Amino acid sequence: MAEKVTIATVARHARVSRQTVSNVLNAPHIVRQETRERVEEAISALGYRANQAARQMRTGRSRLIAARIEPTRDGINGSVLDRFLHGLTETADAAGYRVLLYTATDDEREITTYDDLLGTYELDAFVLVGTKYGDPRTEWLADRDVPFVTFGRPWDALDAHPWVDVDGAAGTAQATRHLLATGHRRVAFIGWPSGSGVGDDRRAGWRDALHAAGVDPTGLHRETEDGIAEGERLMRDLLGTEAPTAVVCASDSLALGALQAIRGIDPPVAVIGFDDTPVAVAVGLDSVSQPLGEAAARCVDLLTGVLDGNHETPTHVLLQPSLALRHTA
Amino acid sequence: MAEKVTIATVARHARVSRQTVSNVLNAPHIVRQETRERVEEAISALGYRANQAARQMRTGRSRLIAARIEPTRDGINGSVLDRFLHGLTETADAAGYRVLLYTATDDEREITTYDDLLGTYELDAFVLVGTKYGDPRTEWLADRDVPFVTFGRPWDALDAHPWVDVDGAAGTAQATRHLLATGHRRVAFIGWPSGSGVGDDRRAGWRDALHAAGVDPTGLHRETEDGIAEGERLMRDLLGTEAPTAVVCASDSLALGALQAIRGIDPPVAVIGFDDTPVAVAVGLDSVSQPLGEAAARCVDLLTGVLDGNHETPTHVLLQPSLALRHTA
DNA sequence: CTCGCCGTCTTGAACGATCCAATCTGGATA
DNA sequence: TATCCAGATTGGATCGTTCAAGACGGCGAG
Structure with a gap:
């Protein structure tokens, strides 16, 4: 077991003082180039690594x-x-x-x-x-x-x-616009109860996109706690009234529930989820993907x-x- | 901003030396009870926390x-x-x-x-x-x-x-026994190519369980790389021959693929996956769950x-x- | 010529904890 | 009263680094 390589070992090896080695590491510009190179050589030759605990003790920063x-x-x-x-x-x-x-x-x-x-x-x-x-x-x-x-x-x-x-409103707006562009008019939204910033934001994106396209969103949205079962329940509820032809969901969980509710319906109801989770990838669910x-x-x-x-x-x-x-x- | 509380602060406050404080922390049994209590009181009164960097520097351990x-x-x-x-x-x-x-x-x-x-x-x-x-x-x-x-x-x-x-063989064996117990005889297995310890282990569990029940596993297993598409492909392949009535898979990915392949088949083919991932939970797939x-x-x-x-x-x-x-x- | 300055490098001290060896204390014993 | 001993406490050194201050030589300005 080789003994520990400290800043002093490097200093000895490069025939300079500890402080100069420290300067090479922390403020290279104040060290003469020739000296700096000698020190750097010693550092790599010895495989020196600054001890974080010691550094931290002096600087108060742990990185x-x-x-x-x-x-x-x-x-x-x-x-x-x-x-x-x-x-x-x-x-x-x-x-x-x-x-x-x-x-x-x-x-x-x-x-x-x-x-x-x-x-x-x-x-x-x-x-x-x-x-x-x-x-x-x-x-x-x-x-x-x-x-x-x-x-x-x-x-x-x-x-x-x-x-x-991540701009959730932009995400749901994009999803909604995509559905509108493929011919859908009655695009519904299943989201979370008012009061959560994220949920309100995602709903706003959907609503604004519909407004911009001149579609009235009235009656086209439902709210619930997150969960697959809840998504399924609300989707069935939506289908019971003037059925939408597409739905944007505030999460993949809700979207997955919606998917189960529309199984077997023809023409199929389009569903888009949110978060692009592995589950969405697995079942082929379209989803808004966060970077x-x-x-x-x-x-x-x-x-x-x-x-x-x-x-x-x-x-x-x-x-x-x-x-x-x-x-x- | 209150100044830093060090071991010296505590020592002063409790009218003992630094070492005694250190002993209270690292070897309480060698300190007289009365003293120990006074020190502990000072510690909590001052909100003292041992500085990890300093400790590490001396002991060489970072925790x-x-x-x-x-x-x-x-x-x-x-x-x-x-x-x-x-x-x-x-x-x-x-x-x-x-x-x-x-x-x-x-x-x-x-x-x-x-x-x-x-x-x-x-x-x-x-x-x-x-x-x-x-x-x-x-x-x-x-x-x-x-x-x-x-x-x-x-x-x-x-x-x-x-x-x-986690005993993977035990997991697949348990899954296989469950299927046998519910009346299945032709229980197939979709797994990974030989050579991976984990994969071989999981296959062995299935095979042993079948043997123990007196069922011949010949022709009932397929191997492939992991993935949903692969699972679907191999399941279709299995269905093409003497179709199994149930299948145990080496992963949830494979199982998910298998599920897609058997959609619409009646009576339904039973599927059990491995890992109990969120996807399994989401789609209601039975799975072997690791603790x-x-x-x-x-x-x-x-x-x-x-x-x-x-x-x-x-x-x-x-x-x-x-x-x-x-x-x- | 002297002074101050600049760039470069060196020395001593400090960060906060633990380890080590030395000292103190109080009670039992001679 | 003096001695000893075990247990409790003390002061000093140390871990590896950075900070603050100082040393040194050379250079330009007064």
Whole structure:
């Protein structure tokens, strides 16, 4: 077992002082080129790697970003988080940061966890996925000047903190326009009850697209909690009245339920879901696809912007979704 | 902003020395009860938290465990990892460890990443998900005496290193027995080509269960790469010959394909998948369910056993899966 | 010629915890 | 009263890095 290679080993090897080695790493421009090259040579020859703990102790920065991994709620939508996390890890890596996972069963515990992570690990930043109106977590973090980004807009105060989001309204609008373009007029919408920012946004996209096309949306929409069974129930309900010929859903779960409700109906009712989850891919359901990798990358961009003191970076990013067309619309 | 609370602050507050505070934290039994209580009181009054970087610098241990998050291969099976990671985070947390994510596109890069993580962050251990025959990664880690556990057996040398796995053969056997018990005789199997430990294991479970029931499995099995389209193709192929009345599949992807192939056939062919992914839940597919939370917990157990020098813990854990019955069988 | 400045490099101290060896305390024993 | 001992406590050194301040030589301006 070779002994540990520290900055002192490198310094000895390159016949300079510790500080000069440190400067080569952290402020290369103040070191003369010839010296710099000698040091860099020594670094790679010895396989030196800066010890993060020691660095952290001095600078107070851990180069660690915390992200929450949730208890796989629905199962269907859980995979969105999975893809987001992967993107986050990849981009953070490239920026010299690492992603630390944490979980919590409720908001209060989550805040305790923040305290813990900050206190013992000195985390640099947090990434929150999904926030609600008046979220206590963002408030807590903001109060303490802890850098953080949310994936999802703070609907009640868009300028409260940095965020990255996908334009849900644009997604449902795009889906609706696609259906209109293929000849449908009675395009329905199955979504969530009013009050959730995300749900309202997605419904608005559908409504606006219909209005723009001169179609009256009255009677063409239903609201419910998320879930396959609920989607099926509401779709049957829609079919019972003046049946729509197509439907846009606020989630793949709802869309999957709708698909089950229309089985066997001819001509087939077109269905478009939201999130492009693996389930949608599996059953060939058309769906609005969120650019999750891109979203994760932007989260990291925003954070590094704040962390590296670059205040010129924008603090809000709204990404455009795309339509994954298969064969249900 | 209150100034930082260090071990010295606590010591002053409790009118003892730093070392005594440290002893209260790391070796409580050698401190007189009265003193200990005074120190503990000071700790909670001041909200003191041991600084991990400082501790790590002295002890060389980071209390960090690395886990890989993969690029969501299939999408369907990706969610298995998601659930596993959640369990890992939760259990590690309880044991005083944190989970750090990493990714890599290929084995070579992954090993470079190990080197990096060990060098700069001094990671305590690794959790690998899925290993192949003669995996270079496990070899590299073992060579350097880095503690690690795999979720998935090293099929070529079961004693090579600690592992946790789910008994796939038991799962397919259970599925097969269930089908036999409900009156099926011609129970087919759609799996992966020979050579993958996991695939061979799952096929063996089916075959053994048939043998035990006195059913000849000849002509009742097909092999292919994973995927929905492949599952559908092979199911049609099976139907073309002496049609089976039920089929057990090595994955939910294959099972989903099989389901599409048998649509409209009466009496319906029973289908059972493997992994109990969200897709299976969504479409009501019966599936063999792996106890992922339990598996993650056991991984942490094994690691802490090694890390805390407790050599009496077992090094292999084989868990039993269960059958999630819905309505396709 | 001297002074100050700049670029380059070096030295000592500090971050907050743990380990080690030395010291203190109080009670039992000679 | 002096001695000893075990248990509890203390101060100093240390981990590897960065920060702050200073040293050194050369150069241009006064």
